[in-house]
Amino acid sequence: MSARGYGGDNATPPQENHAVEPGRAASTERGREGAASRPMRAEQYLAPETLGQLAPFELRARMIVEGVMSGMHRSPYQSLAVEFAEHRQYAPGDSIRQIDWKVFARTDKTYVKRYVQETNLDVVVLLDRSSSMRFGTLAVKKGWGGTDASRARGVWTKFDHATAAAAAIAYVCLHQGDRVGLALFDEEVRSQVRRSSQRDQWRSIVGVLSGEPVEGRARIGRSVDQMVARTPNRALFVILSDFLMPLEELRGAIARLVHRGHDAMLVQTLDRQELRFDIDTPALFEDLEGAGGIEADPRAVRATYLDLMRDHVEGVNRIARGFGADAVACDTHESIGPVLAALLDRRMSFAGRRGG
Structure with missing residues (x-):
């Protein structure tokens, strides 16, 4: 149970959608009062205090995209960068020809490229x-x-x-x-x-x-x-x-x-x-x-x-x-x-x- 006091349920008709599509750079409207002129980390983009400043939902979705894209390059969450790069860790039985040596040179870890069907x-x-x-x-x-x-x-x-x-x-x-x-x-x-x-x-x-x-x-x-x-x-x-x-x-x-x-x-x-x-x-x-x-x-x-x-x-x-x-x-x-x-x-x- 929860304490009394919550809003109504009037539905909002879908509005013209300007959300960014996958694969495109996100150019987000940054809320109000110029609050987003400072650099933001991925977790800040994805925090409710940030997302709650944007309406309608399409603008919030664009902020989410920007947070995800930011996380791809400098994520505080391990596994984001590797997974987005479509690699997986080398395992016994994998061909050494599949090892991405560029990743190895940067990280000193062995990863193999995934096939599309994977x-x-x-x-x-x-x-x-x-x-x-x-x-x-x-x-x-x-x-x-x-x-x-x-x-x-x-x-x-x-x-x-x-x-x-x-x-x-x-x-x-x-x-x-x-x-x-x-x-x-x-x-x-x-x-x-x-x-x-x-x-x-x-x-x-x-x-x-x-x-x-x-x-x-x-x-x-x-x-x-x-x-x-x-x-x-x-x-x-x-x-x-x-x-x-x-x-x-x-x-x-x-x-x-x-x-x-x-x-x-x-x-x-x-x-x-x-x-x-x-x-x-x-x-x-x-x-x-x-x-x-x-x-x-x-x-x-x-x-x-x-x-x-x-x-x-x-x-x-x-x-x-x-x-x-x-x-x-x-x-x-x-x-x-x-x-x-x-x-x-x-x-x-x-x-x-x-x-x-």
Whole structure:
């Protein structure tokens, strides 16, 4: 549960899309008041304090692109540079003729170039847009960025953070030559962009990510089943959600996905207040998906709440590990950069297993 007070759900119609396409240099409008005249590091581009300053979503997507492109050259996240260069570490059995000696001269490490068939994957980004994703507590300046729901309260929501991460993930994979698709779900899949590696795919994905959360619960089982039925080739499914749902439903969904030969990465997106429960005054706590509310003194229930939340987060991690998948915790007050590093590690692992 989360403390009462979150914005409305008026949908924003897709606007003219000026997002940068993969492979092109990003020329980002830098927010307001000339704030971006100073050099920025990759993690600053990808921080919510930066992304929350840009509206509409298309401008935020361009800032994400600039952060990714910056990370390619001087990333604070290991694996970005190597993976973007489409190399992998030398392993016994590889031909020495495949070693990139230029990389060896620079790094004193042996890497071999990947073939196209090794690196081009199918990636499905599955994003939760149920009503619980509206919640957020990270303040943004009035009139700056966010969706209609977040601007109504002046906060950066879980949905804002998840859409930023989804845009970054899509850009990274498209830049690698992957076929990337996107689906938004609540009780079932509502919006979809079919998998493609064409240049205009970025525009299509950003357009769909410009939407809003809706009233209703997340039905992960039904939604995953729908997308698995539409994905005949082996694919890497990246699922972004708060996963505040029955764990048995999540376990069944991932089991069926893996049984069909797919791989999975779970990005659990939670607000810092949900993780820390740092509330001091009595409040009405409402179920964000419409199951009522309860008056409580947070000081009296904090220890129990934190135990339950820790158990739930660990349950998500345990489900992922049990099926050979990854689970990444994503605090909405922090940069999305570590999510990209985890994605690249997972992508490399999936490519290696598929190639084997």
